[in-house]
Amino acid sequence: MKERKPTVQTWEMMKAMKEALGITALQKIFSVGTTQINRYCRNPDYTSDSERDPVHRLRMLFDEAMAQGAEDVARSAISYLAESIGCRVASVHRPAPDKHSLEAECLDDYPALVVYHGAAVARRPMEHPRAVADARAKLDHELDQTQEAHLRAWEEAHRP
Numbered sequence: 001m002k003e004r005k006p007t008v009q010t011w012e013m014m015k016a017m018k019e020a021l022g023i024t025a026l027q028k029i030f031s032v033g034t035t036q037i038n039r040y041c042r043n044p045d046y047t048s049d050s051e052r053d054p055v056h057r058l059r060m061l062f063d064e065a066m067a068q069g070a071e072d073v074a075r076s077a078i079s080y081l082a083e084s085i086g087c088r089v090a091s092v093h094r095p096a097p098d099k100h101s102l103e104a105e106c107l108d109d110y111p112a113l114v115v116y117h118g119a120a121v122a123r124r125p126m127e128h129p130r131a132v133a134d135a136r137a138k139l140d141h142e143l144d145q146t147q148e149a150h151l152r153a154w155e156e157a158h159r160p
Contacts, residue, residue, distance in 0.1 A: 010056040015041040030054060076134060083130075095141055097149035105149040112139040
């Protein structure tokens, strides 16, 4: 297998995909011609005959969803994409606790746990695995808030 340099810009990602899969595969996937595929793979800093590629457009879509407060929809879509390469999406930010005390944060975990268990054991109709994964992600977020509340309480108790 040929060693590839890391891709940074979305047009580079598309160019690497074109090299890996071939232009015919990209034409079939995106339902566009060779010229359009080549436009996606050109550096817009050096050519006027380039166009925003699908990866760039997806990033714009997710940025707009986040700006409009549709974080759950954006996360669901990203999670769907990550499934194809055997990955999960996780936030890089530590979630801020949204309750006034550690005990209240602990109690706040239970509704999400009930929803997760309900999705996991539902039989008629059985929930789609993505619905269960989404419920798990929401539970994880609640648990992360509790963990952060504990960390803050511990730091406060051990401050010199």
